[in-house]
Amino acid sequence: ISPYCLKHDHNVRIYIGALPLLLALWAAVRWRSFGSLRGLVLATAIFALGMVWLALGKYGGLAYLQRTLPFIGDFRFPSRCVVLLTFAVSVLSAFALVDLSSLAREPRKLSRLTWMAILSVVILSVLVTARCFVRMTEQAQAMPGLLFLGSVFFVVGGALLIAAARGQRWAIPLLIVAAVADPAYYGLSYAVFGDFDRIFEDVRIPNHLPLDAELADFEPPPTTDKSYRLLGGPGYSLILVTSQGWKRLEGIEGLPPYKRLDYRTLPALRVSSTRWVHKEPPLVSFFGSGSTIFDSSKVTPLLGTPVGSWYEVQDVLPRVRCVTQTVVSQSPAEDIQKIDVANTALVSEPVSLENAVAATAGTATILEDRPGRIQVRVNVPSRQLLVLSESYHKSWRIEVDGQPGPTPVRTYGDFLGVVVEPGEHAVAFTYASASLRKGLLISLSAMAVMLALAASGFFGKRPVAVHAQT
Numbered sequence: 001i002s003p004y005c006l007k008h009d010h011n012v013r014i015y016i017g018a019l020p021l022l023l024a025l026w027a028a029v030r031w032r033s034f035g036s037l038r039g040l041v042l043a044t045a046i047f048a049l050g051m052v053w054l055a056l057g058k059y060g061g062l063a064y065l066q067r068t069l070p071f072i073g074d075f076r077f078p079s080r081c082v083v084l085l086t087f088a089v090s091v092l093s094a095f096a097l098v099d100l101s102s103l104a105r106e107p108r109k110l111s112r113l114t115w116m117a118i119l120s121v122v123i124l125s126v127l128v129t130a131r132c133f134v135r136m137t138e139q140a141q142a143m144p145g146l147l148f149l150g151s152v153f154f155v156v157g158g159a160l161l162i163a164a165a166r167g168q169r170w171a172i173p174l175l176i177v178a179a180v181a182d183p184a185y186y187g188l189s190y191a192v193f194g195d196f197d198r199i200f201e202d203v204r205i206p207n208h209l210p211l212d213a214e215l216a217d218f219e220p221p222p223t224t225d226k227s228y229r230l231l232g233g234p235g236y237s238l239i240l241v242t243s244q245g246w247k248r249l250e251g252i253e254g255l256p257p258y259k260r261l262d263y264r265t266l267p268a269l270r271v272s273s274t275r276w277v278h279k280e281p282p283l284v285s286f287f288g289s290g291s292t293i294f295d296s297s298k299v300t301p302l303l304g305t306p307v308g309s310w311y312e313v314q315d316v317l318p319r320v321r322c323v324t325q326t327v328v329s330q331s332p333a334e335d336i337q338k339i340d341v342a343n344t345a346l347v348s349e350p351v352s353l354e355n356a357v358a359a360t361a362g363t364a365t366i367l368e369d370r371p372g373r374i375q376v377r378v379n380v381p382s383r384q385l386l387v388l389s390e391s392y393h394k395s396w397r398i399e400v401d402g403q404p405g406p407t408p409v410r411t412y413g414d415f416l417g418v419v420v421e422p423g424e425h426a427v428a429f430t431y432a433s434a435s436l437r438k439g440l441l442i443s444l445s446a447m448a449v450m451l452a453l454a455a456s457g458f459f460g461k462r463p464v465a466v467h468a469q470t
Contacts, residue, residue, distance in 0.1 A: 001121060001154065002128040003186055004146040007139055014055070014082055015186055016089050018125075018153035019179035022118060022161060024048065024092035029117045030099060030110075041095050048088035055081035071438070093179065100164040100172060107167040118158050125154040146189065153182045215240060221276040221310045227319055227366075228275035229389075231263070231299075249274045260332050260413030264298045266313065267336045271412050273319045273389045277303060277311045317342060319369075320376050322362040322384045322420075326351045332413030341412075345387055348410035351419060354383040362420075372431040379424040385409070386427060388416040395433040400425050 003015040028045035031038050053060045055078050067073050103110075129151040132140045140147055157178060164171035218240050221230065230241055231249045241248060249263065249272055261268040269277070277300060303311035329335040329346040336346060343361070353359070362380030369375075378386055390396075391414060398405035398418050405427065411417030420427065 001125040002132070002147070002150045004143065004150045004189075005128055005132045005137075005139055007137070014085075015183070016086055017179060017183035017186070019157045019160075019175060019182060020089050020093045022121060022154070022157045023096035023175070023179070024089040025117055025121060026114070026161060027092040027096040027099065029114050030096075033099065034095065037095070041092065044088050044091050044095075048085055048092065051081045051085035051088060054078070055085065097172070097175065100161070100175070103165045104167055104169045104172060107165070110165060115162075118161055122154045122158040125151045153178065157182075215244075218244075219309045220244065220246070221312075222307050223276075228273050228316060230276045230278065231269070231274050232278035232280060261336060262333045265337065266299075266302060267341050268333075268412075269299070269313050270315060270317050271336070271341050271387075271389065271415070273316060275313050275316045277313060279306055279309050279311065315342075317389075318364075319389050320364045320366050321387055322364050322378065322380055323387055324353060324359040324361055324382070324384055326353060326385055329413075336412060345385055345417060346412050347385070347417060348413075351385055351409060351417075352383070353385060353419075354422075359384065367426075374429040376427045376429070377424070378420055378427055380420055380422055382422050384420060385411070386418050386420050387411050388418075388429060390416050390429065392416050393431070393433075395431055397430045397432045399428040399430065402426070 001018075001021075003013065006013060024045075027034075027041055028048075031041040031045065034041050054062055054066065057063050057078050129147055132147055133144070157175075160171045160175050160178065164175060220241070226245045226247070229247045229249045261272070263269060263272065263274070279300060300306075300311050303313060323343060323345045325344040326347045327335065327339060327344055328348070328350055330348070332346045339346065359382040362378060362382075362384055364376055364378045364386060367375040367377055374388065374390060376386065376388070380386075392408070392410045396408050396416060398408055400406075400420065406419055408429075409417040409419070416429065418427065418429075
C-alpha cells in the first residue's frame with residue numbers, strides 16, 4: 001500500500017499495484033452483485049486470502065500443516081503463493097472492470113461498505129507514507145518523490161473507481177492505463193532506472209549496466225579451460241560467469257546448493273573441481289549445514305599468490321575420475337581431512353571394490369555435460385568407483401551401456417558416485433525428479449480442465465449477463 005516506504009530490496013516485497021488491489025477489493029466486497037458468478041468471485045477472493053496466508057510461511061501458522069500434507073508438501077515455496085495471489089487478484093480485477101462498466105452505463109446506489117473498503121485502503125496508504133515523512137526516514141530523505149508517488153497511485157485509483165461507479169465512462173480506460181502504469185514503473189524503478197541506488201550504502205543495489213558493459217568489466221580466470229569450477233567473485237558475476245560457460249561452486253544467486261563439506265579447506269576444493277577462487281567474495285553464499293554463510297576470503301590465505309583477481313587451487317581433481325579405495329563416512333567434512341582424496345573416496349554406504357589397494361585407477365572422459373544429462377566414457381581394469389563432482393540427489397538415474405545401472409552413491413557428502421565393472425562402458429547420468437513428473441501431471445490435468453471448460457462454453461448455452469439477477 002506504500003511500495004517505496006520499505007528499506008529493503010524488491011525481492012522481499014509484495015506489491016501488485018494500487019489499481020489491481022483496489023479493483024480486487026471492489027469485486028470481493030460486491031461479490032453478491034455478480035448474479036450466477038458470485039460463487040466464483042467469492043471463491044477467488046478466499047483463494048487470494050489463502051495465498052497471502054501461505055506466503056507468510058512459518059509466521060502464518062500454516063507452514064507445518066502444508067509441510068506434512070502428502071504430495072502437496074512437495075510443492076511448498078512461498079514465492080509460488082505470491083504468483084498465485086497475483087493471478088487471483090488479476091481475476092478479481094477483471095470481474096471488477098465488468099462491474100464498473102455496467103455501473104458506468106446504468107449507475108446504481110452502492111452500499112456504504114463498498115465505499116468504506118476503498119477509502120480505507122487509500123487513507124491507509126496516505127497515512128503510511130505520511131508517517132515516513134514525519135519521521136524523516138532514510139527513504140523519505142533519499143527518494144521523497146517516489147514515496148509520494150506510491151500513495152498518489154492509490155488516491156488516483158480511488159478517484160477513478162468513484163468516477164466510474166457514478167457513470168463516468170471515461171474513467172474505465174483510465175483505470176486500465178493506471179493499472180498497467182503503476183506496477184510497470186515499480187519494476188522499472190529498480191531494474192532500469194536505478195532509483196533505489198539512492199538509498200543508503202547498507203541496502204544499495206548495484207546499477208544495472210548493459211550486458212556488454214558488465215561483460216567488459218568482468219575479469220575471467222587466466223585460462224581457457226572451463227571444465228573446472230570457480231568460487232567467489234563480485235555479485236554481478238554470479239550470472240555473467242555462467243553465461244560465459246563457467247561453472248560455479250556456489251550455484252546461482254538465489255539457489256545456493258546444500259553442502260556438507262567445508263569449502264574453506266583445500267581437500268574440499270580439490271574434490272569439487274574448484275580451480276579458481278576470486279579475491280572478492282560473493283555477496284551471499286550458503287555452505288555447510290543448512291544456512292552457514294560462507295565467505296571465500298576465509299580460504300584465500302591458503303592459496304598463495306593470486307594471478308590477477310584469481311587464486312589458483314593446486315592439484316585440483318578432474319570433474320570425473322575413477323578411484324580404487326573407499327571409506328564409509330557419516331561426517332565427510334571431518335573425514336576428508338584424514339584421507340588421500342586423489343585415491344580414496346568417502347561414501348555414505350559400504351562399496352565393494354576388487355583388489356582395491358593394488359588396482360590401477362581406470363580412465364574416465366566426459367562426452368556430454370549439460371544440465372540434467374551427463375555422459376561419461378569409462379575404461380577400468382577392475383571393479384571401481386566412478387566419481388562425478390555433480391551435486392548428489394536421489395533423483396539422479398544411471399544407465400550403463402544403455403541399460404539401467406546401479407543406484408548412485410553419495411560420495412564425499414556432496415557428489416555422485418557409481419560402481420562400474422571391469423571393461424569399457426558408456427555411463428549416463430540423467431536427472432529424473434519425481435516432483436518434475438508430478439508437476440507435469442498437474443500441468444496437463446489443468447490444461448485438460450481448461451480445454452473442457454472452454455469447449456463447454458463454446459458449445460453450451462450463452463453465459464448469463466453479470467447483472468441479469470440484480
